[in-house]
Amino acid sequence: MVEGQIHIEDSVIKAALESVPDPEVPVLTVLDLGVVRSVKLKGNTVYVDLTPTYSGCPAMDTMAVDISQALEAKGYQAIINLVLSPAWTTDWISENGRKKLEEYGIAAPLDELSDKRALIDGDRVVKCTNCQSTNTKLISQFGSTACKALFQCEDCLEPFDYFKCLK
Amino acid sequence: MSVDRYILSLSDNSMILGHRLSELCGHGPTLETDIALTNISLDLFGQVRGFLSVLAARQGSDVTEDSLAFLRREREHFNCILTELPNTDFAHIIVRQYFFDVFHKMQLEVLQQSTDQDIAAIAVKSLKEAKYHERFSQSWMLRLGDGTEVSHAKMQVAVNTLYPYVHELFDLTEWEKELIESGVAADTETIKEEYYRLIHQTLAQANLSTDGLSNRYAKGKHGMHTENLGFILAEFQYMQRAYPQMEW
Numbered sequence A: 001m002v003e004g005q006i007h008i009e010d011s012v013i014k015a016a017l018e019s020v021p022d023p024e025v026p027v028l029t030v031l032d033l034g035v036v037r038s039v040k041l042k043g044n045t046v047y048v049d050l051t052p053t054y055s056g057c058p059a060m061d062t063m064a065v066d067i068s069q070a071l072e073a074k075g076y077q078a079i080i081n082l083v084l085s086p087a088w089t090t091d092w093i094s095e096n097g098r099k100k101l102e103e104y105g106i107a108a109p110l111d112e113l114s115d116k117r118a119l120i121d122g123d124r125v126v127k128c129t130n131c132q133s134t135n136t137k138l139i140s141q142f143g144s145t146a147c148k149a150l151f152q153c154e155d156c157l158e159p160f161d162y163f164k165c166l167k
Numbered sequence B: 001m002s003v004d005r006y007i008l009s010l011s012d013n014s015m016i017l018g019h020r021l022s023e024l025c026g027h028g029p030t031l032e033t034d035i036a037l038t039n040i041s042l043d044l045f046g047q048v049r050g051f052l053s054v055l056a057a058r059q060g061s062d063v064t065e066d067s068l069a070f071l072r073r074e075r076e077h078f079n080c081i082l083t084e085l086p087n088t089d090f091a092h093i094i095v096r097q098y099f100f101d102v103f104h105k106m107q108l109e110v111l112q113q114s115t116d117q118d119i120a121a122i123a124v125k126s127l128k129e130a131k132y133h134e135r136f137s138q139s140w141m142l143r144l145g146d147g148t149e150v151s152h153a154k155m156q157v158a159v160n161t162l163y164p165y166v167h168e169l170f171d172l173t174e175w176e177k178e179l180i181e182s183g184v185a186a187d188t189e190t191i192k193e194e195y196y197r198l199i200h201q202t203l204a205q206a207n208l209s210t211d212g213l214s215n216r217y218a219k220g221k222h223g224m225h226t227e228n229l230g231f232i233l234a235e236f237q238y239m240q241r242a243y244p245q246m247e248w
Ligand SMILES: [Zn+2]
Pocket: A128, A129, A130, A131, A132, A133, A153, A154, A155, A156, A157, A158
């Protein structure tokens, strides 16, 4: 069983990583997103394993650079290694991350089955981030970034992003 | 090495189709479909980066992800002809995408068990994305095929043009057969029947017919392409040819 959230011993390193936002969803840190897979300190060098959310996610390179800079600012050397396996899933987004997404106006990913119902069958199961109504309809399966779909609430008329379930 | 060629053939399907979709950036029929098609393109190019970076690391010396992407000639590309056929209209874009997506998804499902660890890892990752692509293209197949008189007619023309190339997805080259033995490559014979069952089910639901259509000659996996690929590469490789080794 692969855990989404990893344990980071060193509090300075942890704080450094907590300061790095996802450039496309800046309300989430790279730790919230669950893309940091392992952190190892050897001497003064921090080895970070990073996994992409979607294969073509253009934010990956930026994240790697941002993580290096955050660690270097704390006096470390950083070596970032891109790993593909095991593949990222939206289950790895932290509880706190899900909460932050909702507050930011992005509906957090539903379980796989409900996600299918929402995106394929057009069932009204995604909750509006503005008024909490589930009277919402799918506008587009693909949204502003690869990880999101576009919905609109039919009660308050708010258009909003839904973070698609990836499993 | 045959495994290198196999990785290129997997990668080239995604790269050439990804390029075709990228041509639509800013030209999609609606904002939503424009964004969807370019998102799919982005996923496909992400997979290409996975494959080509693995291949570059294995080949070593001066081979890079970029040299593999931008400096091969037509005959050194092993994508299926279907992926290089022109966009023509939205009907062609959707039908091409749907025929490919179903195959891609099923092929990746098998490749998850590849004995080549790198191929298996990329397959696990890409499969999740391919499922979304299929949902998108299938829903449009139904909506347009079973839509208005005009949309139906356009979809039928696209099926007539593209269906004759579908058989090549299952063409097994000699170098591929060896790799199937060793568990590296996917034996597409095992998914062929189910593939045709699925697409014919969708075609029937969408009121589209393949009656009277026969297979057309297609040997893209052998490096033999239509003239389309030359035009694609002329644009795709322009920067590296004009300014060798340029970087962003
Ligand atoms: Zn609402």
